[in-house]
Amino acid sequence: MIILGLDTAQGACSAALWQGEAGREGHVLARRFELMRTGHAERLLPQVMEVMAEGGLEMADLDRLASTIGPGSFTGTRVALAAARGMALALDIPLIGITTLEAVAAGLPLGNGRARIAAFDARRGELYVQAFDGAGLRALSDPGVFKVDAAATAVIAAAEGRPIEIVGTGAELLNDALVGQGVRAEVPEAKPHPDAAVVARIAASLAIPALPPAPLYLRAPDAKLPEPK
Numbered sequence: 001m002i003i004l005g006l007d008t009a010q011g012a013c014s015a016a017l018w019q020g021e022a023g024r025e026g027h028v029l030a031r032r033f034e035l036m037r038t039g040h041a042e043r044l045l046p047q048v049m050e051v052m053a054e055g056g057l058e059m060a061d062l063d064r065l066a067s068t069i070g071p072g073s074f075t076g077t078r079v080a081l082a083a084a085r086g087m088a089l090a091l092d093i094p095l096i097g098i099t100t101l102e103a104v105a106a107g108l109p110l111g112n113g114r115a116r117i118a119a120f121d122a123r124r125g126e127l128y129v130q131a132f133d134g135a136g137l138r139a140l141s142d143p144g145v146f147k148v149d150a151a152a153t154a155v156i157a158a159a160e161g162r163p164i165e166i167v168g169t170g171a172e173l174l175n176d177a178l179v180g181q182g183v184r185a186e187v188p189e190a191k192p193h194p195d196a197a198v199v200a201r202i203a204a205s206l207a208i209p210a211l212p213p214a215p216l217y218l219r220a221p222d223a224k225l226p227e228p229k
Helices: 040-055 074-091 100-105 148-159 171-180 196-204
Strands: 002-007 012-019 027-035 064-068 095-098 115-121 126-133 144-147 164-167
Touching: 002 040, 002 074, 002 196, 012 040, 012 196, 027 040, 027 196, 040 074, 064 074, 064 196, 074 095, 095 100, 095 196, 100 115, 100 126, 100 196, 115 148, 115 171, 126 148, 126 171, 144 148, 148 164, 148 171, 164 171
Parallel strands: 002 064, 064 095, 115 164
Antiparallel strands: 002 012, 012 027, 115 126, 126 144
8 A cells, every 4th residue: 555645734844655554564665854834835746746756656556645634724734635635536546634633643653651642832822732542542532722731731631640741842831831730741852743654654554534534623713804894
């Protein structure tokens, strides 16, 4: 199985080709990953062309597509997902949606008994947060958006006494809040943004959804329509 993964939802733009089967060891055929706050729409498709060329593949060789669906920036989330939807429709292949929280949580090796917390800085003093079991990445909570102190309280409850480790751009903010509530957590060296290679790897193990994936928005957009005169 060959999967093209895409991500533009957070502070990076990435595309990757992954080859493997569910339950078996797979490997990355080609990968591009660039940190950027803006410009995802302009850079994503060139990245796709680069990884396809490096992998020596045609688009018709793909078996699946995978894209992050958020939470993240409203514009960034739509860029990769819209591109993936268009390609999936044109190629008549499945599209798998992966949350950015699961993608960043899966960036570290599994197998420990900790609660692995994925946390992204959502601005406005808020965090996007989800708790996972570090042994197998089973979700211990639903994705949510919280004020920082409330996020710490929610994480402590979801961990149910397990040691806590935190990944993502909001790791330090959440860790400080946990310390303020008397809890010590680990912040391991880990990539704080989703990686399309991880997105594709996760997608290999998932069933094909009945419906196309939709963006995961945990709060309303900042932009508002003007008030009527």
